[in-house]
Amino acid sequence: MSKTGAEVYSKPAVVGVVIEASVERVLETMCFSAVMGPAEMELAQASLGIGARVDFQGPTQGAVLIGCSPAGAQTLTRNFLGTEDITDLQVLQFVSELANMICGAVVSTFGAPGQYDLGSPDPVASTALVATNGTRVDFELEEGFLSVVAYQA
Amino acid sequence: MTLNVLIVDDSPVMRSFVKRVLKMSGLETGLLLEAGDGKQALAVMQEHPMDLVLTDINMPEMNGEQLLRTLQADAVLRKTPVVVVSTDARLDRVDQMMSLGASGYVTKPFTPEGLRHEVERVLGVAHV
Numbered sequence: 347m348s349k350t351g352a353e354v355y356s357k358p359a360v361v362g363v364v365i366e367a368s369v370e371r372v373l374e375t376m377c378f379s380a381v382m383g384p385a386e387m388e389l390a391q392a393s394l395g396i397g398a399r400v401d402f403q404g405p406t407q408g409a410v411l412i413g414c415s416p417a418g419a420q421t422l423t424r425n426f427l428g429t430e431d432i433t434d435l436q437v438l439q440f441v442s443e444l445a446n447m448i449c450g451a452v453v454s455t456f457g458a459p460g461q462y463d464l465g466s467p468d469p470v471a472s473t474a475l476v477a478t479n480g481t482r483v484d485f486e487l488e489e490g491f492l493s494v495v496a497y498q499a
Numbered sequence: 500m501t502l503n504v505l506i507v508d509d510s511p512v513m514r515s516f517v518k519r520v521l522k523m524s525g526l527e528t529g530l531l532l533e534a535g536d537g538k539q540a541l542a543v544m545q546e547h548p549m550d551l552v553l554t555d556i557n558m559p560e561m562n563g564e565q566l567l568r569t570l571q572a573d574a575v576l577r578k579t580p581v582v583v584v585s586t587d588a589r590l591d592r593v594d595q596m597m598s599l600g601a602s603g604y605v606t607k608p609f610t611p612e613g614l615r616h617e618v619e620r621v622l623g624v625a626h627v
Contacts, residue, residue: 376607423512426512427512439512443510446607447608450606462588
């Protein structure tokens with residue numbers, strides 16, 4: 347018998363794998379960037395400066411939060427826009443878009459295509475990632491760090 | 500064939516990204532104009548005939564759904580093909596947008612090749 351998205355979603359190890367695959371896919375296709383590897387949570391958390399959160403509803407509901415170090419966010423924004431000349435506002439806008447795309451990629455893995463409704467991305471302080479109970483994966487980027495937390499309400 | 504394309508999205512960085520991807524895709528583009536919502540899109544389309552509109556769904560003022568309804572009610576503007584570009588992958592959402600007159604649907608994240616393929620399919624042009 348196949349498991350539902352909600353059943354699978356309760357397994358942190360599975361969620362972690364899904365987060366990894368989702369982040370790699372989004373960074374490769376939209377940012378022309380690669381994940382260098384896993385990062386130590388304490389090291390990543392200490393460098394985080396910009397964050398965003400996207401709520402989702404569907405067979406299960408919750409949220410995906412991301413945090414980025416300033417260097418990581420700037421590099422990804424440059425790759426996303428294809429220019430070295432970026433502004434702080436563009437970096438903030440990009441982090442929100444990144445949260446939106448990662449959340450979409452994560453939840454689409456847990457159910458039949460298109461079962462989930464995503465909310466609008468909201469900026470959050472990077473400390474929100476620590477305060478959120480859920481499955482967390484930290485990534486080392488070409489420059490800086492990216493952390494992702496997915497939790498079920 | 501040179502394409503004049505209107506990119507409609509409330510996120511300026513996403514508009515810039517779509518513009519970049521269109522250039523990377525190998526499609527021959529002419530005017531690449533931007534609008535932050537449906538109302539702005541309609542204003543642009545009154546001034547500049549477009550070959551294609553790429554629009555997000557969730558936007559302030561006038562969203563993608565309202566834009567499609569308004570375009571379909573206009574005898575001239577309804578002829579412009581619209582491709583929806585959205586993170587929203589719900590099947591009923593795709594069906595709804597196609598029923599409202601969208602010609603295509605691309606889900607984020609997407610590759611330049613994926614966008615090009617959908618644009619070529621919608622416009623009925625040969626893949627080079």
